Amino acid sequence: MPKQKLNPLPSAAFQILLALAGEDLHGYGIMRQVAEQTGGCMRLGPGTLYSSIQTLLEAKLIEETDAREDAKLGNERRRYYRLTSAGRKLARSEAERLARLLRVARSKRILRGEYV
Amino acid sequence: MSEKIYVWLLRLYPSRFREAYGEDALQLFRDRAREEEGFLLRLRLWFDLLSDLALSVPREYFHVQPRLASLSAHLRPDGVPSFCVLAKESLGPGALLFGGVLSVAALVTFSVLLNHGVRHVPLSALIRPTQRSAGARSSPFDSSAPPTANNTGQETIGSKPPEQPEIAATSSRPNHGAATKPRVNTKLDATERRRVIDAATAILEKDYFDHHNAKKMAAALRAHEKNGDDDAVTDGRAFAALLTPQMREVSPDRHLTLDYSEAPLAQHPIGPTPEDLAGYRKAMKNQNCTFEGVAILPHSIGYLKLNSFPDVSLCRATAAAAMDSLNHTEAVIFDLRDNRGGEPAMVSFLAAYLFDHPEYLYNPRENTTEESWTHSPVPGNKLADKPAYVLTSSRTFSGAEQFCYDLKMLKRATLVGETTGGGAHSGVWHRIDDHFGMGIPETKAINPYSKTDWAEIGVEPDVKVKAAYALEAAKELALAQLRKK
Numbered sequence: 001m002p003k004q005k006l007n008p009l010p011s012a013a014f015q016i017l018l019a020l021a022g023e024d025l026h027g028y029g030i031m032r033q034v035a036e037q038t039g040g041c042m043r044l045g046p047g048t049l050y051s052s053i054q055t056l057l058e059a060k061l062i063e064e065t066d067a068r069e070d071a072k073l074g075n076e077r078r079r080y081y082r083l084t085s086a087g088r089k090l091a092r093s094e095a096e097r098l099a100r101l102l103r104v105a106r107s108k109r110i111l112r113g114e115y116v
Numbered sequence: 117m118s119e120k121i122y123v124w125l126l127r128l129y130p131s132r133f134r135e136a137y138g139e140d141a142l143q144l145f146r147d148r149a150r151e152e153e154g155f156l157l158r159l160r161l162w163f164d165l166l167s168d169l170a171l172s173v174p175r176e177y178f179h180v181q182p183r184l185a186s187l188s189a190h191l192r193p194d195g196v197p198s199f200c201v202l203a204k205e206s207l208g209p210g211a212l213l214f215g216g217v218l219s220v221a222a223l224v225t226f227s228v229l230l231n232h233g234v235r236h237v238p239l240s241a242l243i244r245p246t247q248r249s250a251g252a253r254s255s256p257f258d259s260s261a262p263p264t265a266n267n268t269g270q271e272t273i274g275s276k277p278p279e280q281p282e283i284a285a286t287s288s289r290p291n292h293g294a295a296t297k298p299r300v301n302t303k304l305d306a307t308e309r310r311r312v313i314d315a316a317t318a319i320l321e322k323d324y325f326d327h328h329n330a331k332k333m334a335a336a337l338r339a340h341e342k343n344g345d346d347d348a349v350t351d352g353r354a355f356a357a358l359l360t361p362q363m364r365e366v367s368p369d370r371h372l373t374l375d376y377s378e379a380p381l382a383q384h385p386i387g388p389t390p391e392d393l394a395g396y397r398k399a400m401k402n403q404n405c406t407f408e409g410v411a412i413l414p415h416s417i418g419y420l421k422l423n424s425f426p427d428v429s430l431c432r433a434t435a436a437a438a439m440d441s442l443n444h445t446e447a448v449i450f451d452l453r454d455n456r457g458g459e460p461a462m463v464s465f466l467a468a469y470l471f472d473h474p475e476y477l478y479n480p481r482e483n484t485t486e487e488s489w490t491h492s493p494v495p496g497n498k499l500a501d502k503p504a505y506v507l508t509s510s511r512t513f514s515g516a517e518q519f520c521y522d523l524k525m526l527k528r529a530t531l532v533g534e535t536t537g538g539g540a541h542s543g544v545w546h547r548i549d550d551h552f553g554m555g556i557p558e559t560k561a562i563n564p565y566s567k568t569d570w571a572e573i574g575v576e577p578d579v580k581v582k583a584a585y586a587l588e589a590a591k592e593l594a595l596a597q598l599r600k601k
Contacts, residue, residue, distance in 0.1 A: 027140050028147040043160075045168020046141035047129065051176060054136065073147055079140060 006059055009094050012052045015042060017061065017083060017091040024065055026078035027053070053081060061087030118149060118158075122165065128173050303350040313337050313346075315548040316359065316374055323546070323558050329367040336366050352376040352551055368572060371540070373555045380550040397430060405431035408454075410438045417594050418445030418499075419587075425458030425515045428465050435462065439469050443496070447503040447594040450519070453533060453583050457514025461487070467519065468492045470528050472500040477522045480540045480569055483559050503597045505590040508533035508575065509583035514540075520575045525565040530593060531577040533586035540571030 006013060012034075019025060019033035030053075031044045044052075056062045065080045083091070105111040122145050126138055145165070152161050304312075317334035324330035340346060340362050349355045356376035363372055388396070400406070409421040420438055428435070442448055450466075460479045464487070467477060471492035479488065493500060506520050506529045517536045523529035546554045563569055581589045 028144045031144060031148075043164050045164050045172065046137075046144045047168045047172025047176070049144065050137035050141055051133070051172050054133075076143060078143065 006055065006061075006090075009090065010052065012042070012044060012048055013056055013061075014091065014094050015044075016049075016052055016056060017087050017094075020062060020081055020083040021088065021091060024080045024082045026070060026080050028073070028078075029070070030081065056087065057081075059086075060084055061090055119146065125165070125169060128169065130176050133176050304352060304355055305350070306347070309341065309346050309349070309355065312355070312374075312548060312552050313341050313359070315552075316363075316554055319546045319548070319554055319556065320363070323544070324372070324556050325559055326367065333363045333366045333372075336362055353378075356552065369557060371555060371557050371571070375553050375555065377551050377553070381547050381553055383547070396427070400426055400430050405434040406458075407431075407434055407438050409451075410441055412442065412445055413449075413591065415595055415598060416444070416446040417591060417598075418442030418448040419451065420448065421451040421454075422466075423454045424456060425460075425462035425466075425519070427459055428461045431462070432465070435465060439466065439494075439497070439499070443498050445499075445502065446598050447505070448499055449505045449507065449587070449590050449594065450529070451507040451587065452512050452516045452519065453507050453509040453586060455512055455516035455519075457516050457518075457539070460515060460518060463515055463519045463522075464488075464490050467523065469494050469497050469499045470504055470523065475526060475528075476564065477518070478525070478563050478565065478569070479518055480563070480571065481557075481559065484562050503594060504529040505594060506531050507583070507586040507590055508536050508577050509586070510534045510537060510574075511583075512575075513537035517570045517575050521570050524575060524578065530579065530590075531575065532579045532590040532593065533577050533581060534583050535576055535580075536570060536574040538570055538572050538574035540569050 015034045015038065016030055018037060019030045022033070025033060027046075027049055031049055035043050053062070057064065061084055062081045063084050065082050067077045067079050069075050069077055102111065119142070123142065126134060126141060129138070148161055149158075152158065317337055320330045320334050321327070324333070337359060345362075346355065346358060349358055353376045356374045359374045360372070363369075363374070403423075405426045406423040407420070408423050409419065411419045413419050418441075420442060426435075460477075460482065463479075464477055467475070468490040469492075471490055474489040474492050476484075476489055482488070504523065506523060508520055508531055512520065512533075513536065517539065520529075520531055520536060524531050544556060544558045546556065548554065579589055579593065
């Protein structure tokens with residue numbers, strides 16, 4: 001089932017993998033990181049966020065670490081999530097796929113740009 | 117306040133999602149609500165939450181299905197049916213009550229259906245044959261006989277003597293359905309017997325001409341079944357032979373029969389095929405329309421031997437020629453000793469020569485119509501006032517008996533010979549199933565002469581002599597009559 005849900009990889013799931021590539025984060029941290037890396041375009045709501053997290057957990061692309069408090073957000077204990085090596089690998093292959101797409105788009109002169 | 121609303125909205129998610137991430141989702145809401153203050157930010161927050169809800173709630177429910185499928189597939193690797201509980205929460209009293217009521221309803225429905233199945237009457241048994249009555253009076257090919265080869269003595273007015281196979285082959289009975297494979301010899305059980313009895317009583321009550329007796333006969337069948345009188349019988353033929361007298365106990369009607377056929381009965385009564393008609397025509401032509409002999413005996417006594425009453429449309433000319441040749445005789449003898457019946461129309465056609473005015477001819481098989489009257493007088497005919505004699509034997513049957521009976525009752529002919537066969541009522545054939553069927557009389561014509569006709573008892577001759585001596589006796593009677601003049 002997780003395989004079906006992740007093939008093709010939904011953009012929310014990919015964004016979560018990318019968000020967790022830097023550091024372990026809790027749910028709200030992931031949401032903020034995703035908003036930041038998409039320039040505020042993608043603000044994951046709780047339903048989409050936790051549903052994606054559940055799917056990624058089941059596919060063992062991320063894992064839960066010990067719950068702990070986030071000093072900046074009060075004394076509530078939060079579940080933190082960490083990228084697994086499989087998750088990192090998948091994120092990389094997805095990024096490469098997008099890069100290939102980008103090169104094609106550039107070669108077709110659909111997209112102009114110096115980087116990537 | 118906002119948090120309460122969001123808690124309420126969270127209930128829209130499936131319970132397993134709420135249990136796993138409900139607290140986290142609420143926490144995320146609180147974090148955002150704390151950090152995103154101000155009207156526009158709050159507006160954006162609620163927009164995000166509601167659009168997220170709209171997308172993720174259906175998705176969460178939708179994904180239950182693949183989960184179900186994979187789970188059930190996992191639990192049943194060997195195809196053994198099993199139950200599994202997918203919901204994690206315990207069953208509430210409402211669910212238990214609903215399940216209980218549903219189970220009881222299913223159980224009751226099943227048992228009711230099971231009982232009704234036993235009383236099931238096949239629809240085909242209630243469907244009346246379609247092609248009877250129309251033209252039945254003038255057609256020898258009626259639908260009143262079982263459409264199989266092994267008829268069990270269901271003689272009709274249209275039937276023919278067995279020693280005339282070419283005619284018999286075209287008469288009302290034979291004609292198999294397409295299916296002629298022999299019956300698989302299955303024993304009748306109580307259910308089967310009940311089914312046949314139910315169908316038979318339904319047909320009786322619906323179509324038997326005497327509704328009062330029909331009810332009594334149906335009751336008798338049911339009573340015998342209830343008393344266990346039928347229990348010992350497991351053979352179809354024996355069962356049919358048992359039921360027929362059970363019905364006749366109430367009303368001694370010889371044409372009321374319940375028949376069993378080894379060969380499957382055709383679905384619908386089969387009319388004559390073009391081949392049958394062609395065969396009948398050929399037989400009539402070869403046999404001079406069964407007018408075996410026409411002669412003028414000494415003392416100008418006319419003699420006509422007729423072995424059936426054939427189709428008027430085919431044999432009108434032959435019949436008219438025979439009668440014309442006897443037109444100048446002083447007396448006429450009709451020899452019906454080998455006549456097994458036939459067309460009422462021919463009975464009427466020949467009888468017409470014996471009257472100078474239209475005369476009512478009683479025919480037990482048909483309701484009284486305009487055709488019940490002879491077309492007398494016949495132009496140019498001189499036989500209307502001449503003495504007439506009819507020779508009979510125990511083989512004289514059905515339509516021939518009509519001729520005898522009516523002329524006797526009208527005191528128009530003297531019957532010489534033996535008591536006739538006694539075939540009067542003609543049953544209309546009703547198929548019950550592949551092997552059982554019933555012949556029942558559906559009409560009762562007005563009999564102006566007597567309460568009884570010749571059914572069962574035959575027609576008594578006026579002068580009783582052995583059939584072999586009947587001609588001699590008739591000649592003497594005719595001569596004696598002529599000498600009186």
